[in-house]
Amino acid sequence: MISFDFEYYRPKSIKEATDLYQNLASRGGKPIYYSGGTEIITLGRLNRVYTDAVIDIKSIPETQTWGFHNNELITGSALPLSIFNEKNYFPLLAETAREIADYTSRIKITIGGNICGQIFYREGILPFLLTDSDVLIAGSKGVKRKPLKEVFDQKLMLEREEFLVQLATKKIYMEMPFLSVKKRQQWKTGYPLLTVASLKKDGFLRFAFSGVCPFPFRSEQMETVLNSRTQPYEERALASFDYLPQPILNDIEGSNEYRLFVLKNTIVDFLKKFEGDENK
Amino acid sequence: MVMIGKSVARKDAWEKVTGQAKYTGDSQEGDMLYVEKVISPYGHALIKKIDLSRARQLAGVKAVITGGNLPLTGEEIRDRYPIAYKRVRYHGEVVALVVADTPKRARQAADTIHITYAPLPVINTPRQALDPKAPLIHEDLGQYKKISKVYPEQGTNIANRTKIRKGNMLKGWSESDVVVEESYSLRPSDHAAMETRCALASIRADGKVFITSSSQAPFMIKRLISEYFGIDIGDVIVTTPLVGGGYGGKASVQLELLAYIASRASGGRLVKVQNTREEDMLTSPCHIGLDATIKLGCSQKGKLKAVKILYLWDGGAYSDKAVSLSRAGAVDCTGPYQIENVSCDSLCMYTNHPYASPYRGYSHSEVLFAFERTMDSLANKLGMDPLELRRMNAILPGHTTPTQVLLNSSSVGNLPACIHRLKKLMEWEKGQRIDLGNFKVKAKGISCVWKTSTIDTNASSGVILIFNPDGSVNLVSGVIEIGTGSKTILAQIVSERLKINLEKVKVQMKVNTQSTPEHWKTVASRGTFMAGRAALQAADDAISQLKHLASCVLRAPVEDFEIGGERVFLRDDPSKGLSYKELAYGYTYPNGNAIGGQIIGRGHYVLRHLTPLNPETGAGKPGPEWTVGAQGVEVELDTREYTYRITKSISVIDAGKVMNPKMAEGQITGAMSMGLAFGGRETFYFDDLGRVMNPQLRTYRPLRYGENPEYVCEFIETPQKDSPYGLRGLGEHGLLGMPAALGNSLSLAAGVHLNELPLLPELIWRKRKGADEGDLL
Amino acid sequence: MKISKDTYQKITIKLKINGEIVETDIHVSDLLLNVLRDKLGLTGAKPGCLNGDCGACTVIMNQKPMKSCLLLAIEAIREEITTIEGLLNSTIQKEFVNHFAFQCGYCTPGFVMVSHALLMNDPNPDKKTVIEWLSSNICRCTGYQEIEKALYSVIKGGNACGLKPKNTVKSNGAKKTDETGRLN
Structure with missing residues (x-):
């Protein structure tokens, strides 16, 4: 009520x-x-x-767009999360979205709502952060198109009268290798301990995170460290932590220490999957 | 037997799968008023000022009620105002009520109430509460009105102390070659029944009070409202329709008092109080927490010799049922083992947490977590198979319980048989800890369980069987249908005894305290035993009436009649007889004359030979019998990140007699599921202000589909001789050993002592990390 | 479309529920769950959390399961809504009875609806899909095995919705399950 x-x-x-x-x-x-x-x-x-x-x-028809136009995938902001698996044009988005809430709720929760909401995990943004996507934002002066990274800092920087209409992602990103993992302590539904999404572009690994800090982020500084091929995986992971934004979440989902422990493991696993076993 | 032991469909099946089943919150009436609560945002604070001015002015608001001028309440110690007065002692405590003509208006008005608090120091654990320097949560503890069998200690935070003194501790320790001592702790958590609590009340001009409530204890509501507010007990009429899950949480009386108070303040009009999920978790009573220390000794060969136990229960801010829970924890303070020398202090502590109500198992799963973890530590120290340690100490007929009850083969089930069967089902011989490689370890953990009930010594149950003109019969019992299917079992019993088709036993699901015979409370796995006995007596009473009437009509001695095929007939000449239909409303002769009248069978049962516990030694008989069982859990632990998968969960329970196999399995597996969730993940998180950080099902997480293990459920049948067909209570028992078995399996898998609940990966990681760092030193 | 101006003024809307058009007065901020229960007497959908967490209020909207506590009633205008009351003699309900797939029954309408919706959308779902759909709801009484058995017995039986023509009409104006159940 x-x-x-x-x-x-x-x-x-x-x-x-x-x-x-x-x-x-x-x-x-x-x-x-x-x-x-x-x-x-x-x-x-x-x-x-x-x-x-x-x-x-x-x-508004534009908010319901889901498909390719001019070599771009257009994601309408009012699309329910469930659709990304039904029509899987963007596997990384499908995989990330399917871990949000539960199935029935995903029929109602929209991608725009997830990205622009108060609940700070906003995992729906991770795939777009990794793919140099643009956002189309409607405001009093009409619709503007901006690179996501220019208007995203912890959250989408919208003026009060603005709303997210669409996200545009170049088709070429749909083909790239990716991983997306949501870790929770001991259950399979609901909020994360942390979520890590990663995409390999031109041999370079990109990383975006949710649940590590009270906001989602992609860190190019961390990526630089994580791509330093000469170092062992675990060392890279730990070294990348120097560039973690603050604060690290310390709440009922898990302590900050435990989160970093799990984050390290997750990153090492990702590196293994992308680059192969270290011993080989 | 025709009906007993058959998996007949439940009597409430179709109404439940069609959504037609009605629960308290489903009732909606045009003139109904709605009550919204204002609750405390603090764990402990003084109420300095309450500003009601805006709330009172809003349209549609009928009443705004705050504390003061209300009686103190509590089942054993009257220490709680239904609405807080001058001080709040837990997060979620009710501070004000608003009654309005729509729920929205009530909520809007409640939101305008501004309260100024002055926070007080918070007691967040029972060990903290025991500290002599701890602030007192109830300075007037000694002055509260109470029943005689509860022992609050003035000037402390101890609401009750139960002492168990059995045997000779000096002797016990001198015979102990191996001793372990460990401490355990688990915070309060919640029942999380899917139906949040709800109560309706109205007061008629003639003074009659009508309550409808989602309760396991409508007869207790009747009694307590009568006592607290000085109303003739017969003028309090409580109705309980189907209840959407209880697990003990709906055995406490709380919202009903608020509904009564709200109705009284609104000219007696019908009011509805329904908890939101958040209120159901914060405001209404929760699942008790426990801190424990156990010192356990045995001989070189593993014979248990002595145990010293301290249980500190986190009873929360008010004592209500917590004092009784702490007593029940003392009654079965050890696992189901023969131990000659037992010393236990079980203390119910006040803290600034939500107060406790019963929770499925009534303290036993908490006690068993501590005790059965200690058993594993002892086995480990002895270098002995933990299953064998349990087998050789298993409680048997001829042994005595901690409260010195001498057991016989009726009053205790066959634990060795349960252990034997469990061993097979778990493939124990294949090893307890198996390294699967790739950072995966499989491990098996076990727990033995037992439980008796600790309900009032004069608790009773009644059943009425009212015949219909077609010879079918209406079964009326005060047992609440909370989901356990007890009323279907009662129908099976009546069908069997009356030799009548099960379809002809019509069950009244709803309970009304004016027209339904009392069943004390639907708790403690005692529904089918007590009401079953009453049903048998009622059936016998009806049979006797049928026979007498037939004897008169057919002019033959009563003793010559038998029943069968829904007829009363002569033993030597079955063709001479009368159908139930011909007798149900008396017999009408062909000329129109009639004799007899409607057949109404009545029966009752009261537990016998129960006694209160001796305050110094604990000696006394708390319950009629002990159901026993052996349970196991198999896990696969990821040794890198410490997440785990529960692959299998097994229960072997001595059910006495399985009345309805599918329903019995449902009770056991459902209870296992709840126990695994309690052991593995469910807890309240408190901050420094005593606030519960996770009062939602999004952050408080019962098991969901796909997280459940494979369940295996088997029964041993050792009849309880004085119960219907030998059945034993089993509604709670599937839960009892789950936290312990899970703890034992994970401790073995991870190689550390996991003595806290819930058993989350972070806990295992922290313990493992501590151990690894310790190893380096 | 613009609805409502004055705060707390009610507005009249039409909803299509169980094949019938119903008219009811609501506040704009009313949840579909409350309208179903309080205005229309359809109390099969249960409030369990009002937070989208438990699924006890699940209905079917446009062939998909939907938590009616996460919907404003106003959003449901012009949509096809089926509640548990619109489901009669479905195979899944029979199997819930046969397999004792309920105890207290409070979560049952939600589980029946999510199961029925699943079978409508995919009469032969794989294990992962079953887990994905059913984990949207919480049952506190059973260990889920009974619900699983009930669902799989329908899947194996191959009569997903129990909506053969012979099962159609039932009395008391309750509507035609085949209309609500049949998939395009």
Whole structure:
């Protein structure tokens, strides 16, 4: 039960949505964009999210796009997570997404909601961080296209009146070797101890992480260390920790020490899988 | 026997698979009011100020209620206000209620209530609570009203102390060649029944109080509301429909009091109080925690000689059922073994945690975790097979329990037979720890279990059988259908005794304390025994009435009649007889004259020869019999990251008599599942302010499908001679040894002593790391 | 589309549930679960967590399982919704009875619905898929083996939805399971 009430709008175009937002905000309202709405519903129930108007963007055709256009994969922000496995155009995304929440919930949770939500794991962003994707963001001045890395720092840096419409990823990335692993202490559903996704491009390994810090990130400094081929895997993993952002999560899912222990193992496993056994 | 031992379908099957089954929260009435709670955000604090001004002004708000002017409550010690007054002692404690015409309005109003708190120091463990310098959680402990068999210690945080003094400890230690001593700890956790607790109340102008509640103890609600609020007991009418899982958590009386108070403040109107999941975990009573120290000695050959035990129960902020739980932990303070010299102190400690209610197994799984881990340590030190150590010390008829009850072959099941069977099922001979290579180790751990009930010495159960005109019969019993299928078992018993088709036994699932005979509480795996006895008596009563009527109609002595095929007939000439249908509503002669009347069989049963425990020695008879069993768990541990897979979980339980095999298996496997989750992953995490950090099913994680092991469940049948068809209680027993067996298997696999719950990979990693670093020194 | 202006004013919506169009007054922030239970008397879907964690409130929307606590009722306008009440005599329900795949019964409607949806979408799902779908729900009473057996007995029996034409109509206006169950 959500105790407060709000207005509900379901615009059919991007412009309608952003106009609505401006109108509502200019009247002193607190509108919020809504796609899957799972976070707004569950946190709203606990008064951790408040809004007086939701603008449901899932009837905007662009947010439902899922397919290739001009050698790019376009991922609409209101696509439910479940679709990435049903139509698996982007295996890394499919694999990462299928570990979020549970199956039934993934039919409702959207990729945009996962990326832009408050719950800080936001694992849905990892595949896009690794693939030099662009984001299409709608705002009062229309839709702008930006490289993800320019507008992502711990979270997607959106102005209040903006919303994520699509992500665009070059098709060539779909073919690249990748790994994505979500580690939890002793269960198979739900929040991670940590998630590591990795992609090999031109012989260079890229890494992105969730659950290590209270935000997802990709670190080029860590990647440099992790790709220093002369060093043993474990040494590389430990050396890369010098560049870990802070703080390391220390919560009920696991202590910071244990997380680093598991992270080290996970990275070593990834290196083994990508580069082969060290003893050989 | 026709019906006994058959896997007949459950009587509640179709309503449950169609969604037609009604639970308390499903009732919805037009004029209903809704209650929302304001709960404490702190583990321990003074309430400095409550600002209700905004809440009272909101439209639709009927009442806003805070503490004060309410009686102290508690089943054994009255130490708890239903709504906190001046001080909160746990995170989630109710501080105010709002009653309004819709749930939304009630919530909105509740959210406007501003409360100023002054935090107090928090006691987060029972060992901390025992420290003489610890702050007192109940300064007035000595002044509280209480029953006579509970022993709170004024000026301390000890709500109750149970002492077990059996044999001669000096002698015991002098005969002990090998001694181990270890400490254990587990924090409180939760029942997590899928149905959150819910209660409805209304008060009629004539003073009658109507409560509907998702409860395992409607008759206790009736009694306590009567006592606390001074209402004639017959004017309190409690209804309980189907209950969506209890596991002990719904045996405490809490929301019903709030519902009554809310209705009283709203002119007696019908009100509904339903817990959110968060409230169900925080506010309502939880699963008790335990800190334990056990010193156990045996002879060179492995004969147990002496044990000294300290149990410090984390009873939480209020004593309610926790004092009784601490007593039950003392009653069966050892595993199911013959030990001549036992000294145990079982203390119920106050802490700033949610308070405890019963949890499936009633302290036994917690005690057994500590004790059975100690058994493995002892076996290890002796260099002896842990299964063999258990076999040679197994409790047998002729032995005495810690409370000095002399056992016979009826009052205790056959533990050696269970152990023998377990050994086969686990392929024990193939080894206990097997290195599978590639960082994988397979290991097997075991635990023996036993349990008696520790319910009131005069607890009773009644059954009424009301005949229908077609000769079918309505079965009315106060047992709650909480999921265990007890009422189907009762129907089987009645069907068997009356020699009537099972379809003709119509079971009333709902319980109403005005029209249903009392069954004390649906707890302690005693439903089928006590209500079963009452059902047999009721059936015999009905049979006697049928025979008397037939004797009159057919002009033959009563003794000449037998029953069968839903008829009463003459033994020597079965063709002469009358069908149940012809007798059910009395007999009507062809000329229209009639005699007799509706057949109504009645039966009751009260547990016999039970006595309270002696306060100095613990001697006394707490329950009628001890169900025993042997359980095992197989795990595959990843020795690099310490995650593990539970591959198999096995129970061999002496069920006395298996009444309905599929249902019995369901009880055992379901309990194993719950026990593995409790042992492996479920716990409350507390911060320094005593706040529970994970009151949601997203962060508090019961087992899901695919995480379950393969379950193997077998039964031994050693009849309990005074129970229906020899059955023994088994609703809890599948759970009892699971945490211990899991702990034993993982300790063996990882090569470290894992003496804490839950057994999470991080715990194993930490212990392993400690051991490895220790090795370097 | 724009709905509702004044806070706490109710609005009237139409929903298609179990093949019937129903009209009901709601608040915009009402969850589908609450509307089903409180307004329409369809109490088969149960609240267990209101957080999308337990699955006791699962219904089928457009052939897919959906947690009705994660849906605003308003989002369900124009969608095809099936609740447990719309399922009659499905094979999965029979097998739940035969295999004792429930105890307290509270999670059962959710498990029946997620199982039924699975069978509608894939009459012969592999093990991984079964785990993926069924792990969306929590049962606290059973050890899941009984539910597993019930589901696999339908899979093996090859009559996934139990919706042969002969099973169609039942009394009391409850609607045609074949409509809700049949897959395109």
